[in-house]
Amino acid sequence: MREWRARYTDALTKNNYGKRRVPDAITSGDEIGIEPVTDKRGRVAFVDLGRAFSARLEHWVPQLRSEQLELVDPAKNPFFGHGRAQFFIAHRGGKPVGRISAHIDELALAMPAEQGFGPGTGFFGYFDAEDERVASALLAAAEAWLAGQGMTRALGPISLSIWEEPGLLVKGQDHAPMIMMGHHPAHYAGWIEAAGFSTAKRLFTYELDISHDFPPLVQRIVQSGQRNARINVRRVDKSRWDSEVEIVLSILNDAWSDNWGFVPFTPEEVAYAGKKLRPIIFEELNMIAEVEGRPVAFMLTFPDVNDALSQIKGKLFPFGWFHMLRWLKQPRPRGMRVPLMGVLKELHNSRLASQLAFMMISKIREEAHGKFGATRGEIGWILEDNQGMVAIADTIESTINREYVIYEKDLG
Known part of the structure; x- marks a missing residue:
């Protein structure tokens, strides 16, 4: 394996500045070729190949192919307004x-290095491989491209943004993922580690039974907040959609600004996310907390649309669209996912911050089970060292059900 990898690495030519670059096609002695994607046809092949790999996995849920094609299209995904990518097959x-x-994400390059990204940090993602030799060749190609762009460190898998699908699933393959969470075979971890990558950060999701109330301690905290006239926890108002999206994203950009891996949302990304998420936003499941009339916190909850996607096999046509419209009109999902919450940074480490979180999640739990019939909730992803969120997850008696790893490697 080491000899083969050396032959592959030697095949990478150098430009006039001494930086490695990836030729149009690279073929090793055992005839593995790495071809860069250069057009729409290539992007379609790239997406369909990923779907073919995923279809082999137990518990995989096929996502909408049209949505996956948009994510890798520079003309449609606003990530490309501040990032650039090369796809390989x-x-x-x-x-x-x-x-x-x-x-490469220019916004990530501008972040402080102590927050995980920063100068010289590039990324790899959308990783699938038939065997370890293929994996080694693909990772070498990604490293070479990043080094040729002046990057000194590779981080991944992140596909494409930290806000999309970060990390490789290393634990939790025994059950289906919820909406907007990746699902990968366990053996990928060994292949990435064999290529010289080590763990940079672990991300967890937590699950809980939402068919019964939270522990007495949480109930007392919620009741205390309800008696506080300064606090108002309200539903998101879809009749004021644009302004509500602006409130949520402004709190998010402030609340998460010191977190590991944070990259701010751009106005274009805010508009794109708002348009994409609106069909699965139900007012009863999404909360904004106000203190003395000022929005200071939010919590978003999505019904697990994977229930519906599994039935239409990820395809809207010819008849999948009808099933999806019917499901969206009156969803009865088994599960709900809380993908995002945030409290203004000025309130971090205060009792009020945790109280607002418990008040919002308590209201959402009541609606999720009472109106929508859901019995299972999932929170995350949560950074392994986010003590505040881990404490909240522990207090409501949730348990870790899935673990993702983001890897890193020095390209020097």
């Missing part, structure tokens, strides 16, 4: 056997 014997992306 591996071939052997004339057949596609793997894929990977290498990408």
Whole structure:
């Protein structure tokens, strides 16, 4: 394996500045070729290859193909307004056997290095491989492209943004993922680690039974907040959608600004996310907390649309659209996911911050189970060292059900 990897690395030519670059196609002695994607046809092949790999996995839920195509399209995904990417497909014997992306986010480069990203940090993502040799070749291609762009460190898998699908699933393959969470085979971890990557950060999701009330301690905290005239926890108002989205994203950009891996949302991304998420936003499940009339916290909850996607196999046509419209009109999901919450930074480490969180999640739990019939909740992802969120998850008696790892490697 080491000899093969050395032959592959030697195949990477150098430009006039001495930086590695990836040729149009790279073929090793055992005929693994790495081809860069250069057009729409290539992007379609890239997405379909990923779907083919995922279809092999137990508990995989096919996502909407049209949405996946948009995410890798520079003309449609606003990530490309501040980022650039190169997609690669591996071939052997004339057949596609793997894929990977290498990408750079200018906003991530501008962040302080102590927050996880910063100068010199590039990324890989959309990682799938037939075997370890293919994996090694793909990772080497991504590293070479990033080094050729002046990057000194590779981080991943992150596909494409930290706000989309970060991390490799290393624990939790025994059950289906909820909406907007990745699902990967366990053996990918060994292949990435064998290529010289080490753990940079772990992300957890927590699950809980929402068919019964929270523990007495949480109930007392919620009741105390309800007696406080300064506090108002209200539903998101979809009749004022644009202003509500602006409130949520402004709190998010402030609340998460010191977190590991934070990259701010741009106005274009706010508009894009608002348009995409609106169909699955139900007012009863999404809360904004106000103190003396000022919005200071929010919590978003999505019904697990994977219930519906599993039935239409990720395809809207010819008849999937009808099923989706009917589901969205009156969803009865088994699960609900809380993907995002935030409290203004000025309130961090205060009793009020945790009280607002418990008040919002308590209201959401009542609606999720009482109106929508859901019995299972999932919170996350949560950074392993986010003590505040971990404490909240522990207090409501939730348990870790999925673990993701983001890896890093020095390219020097």
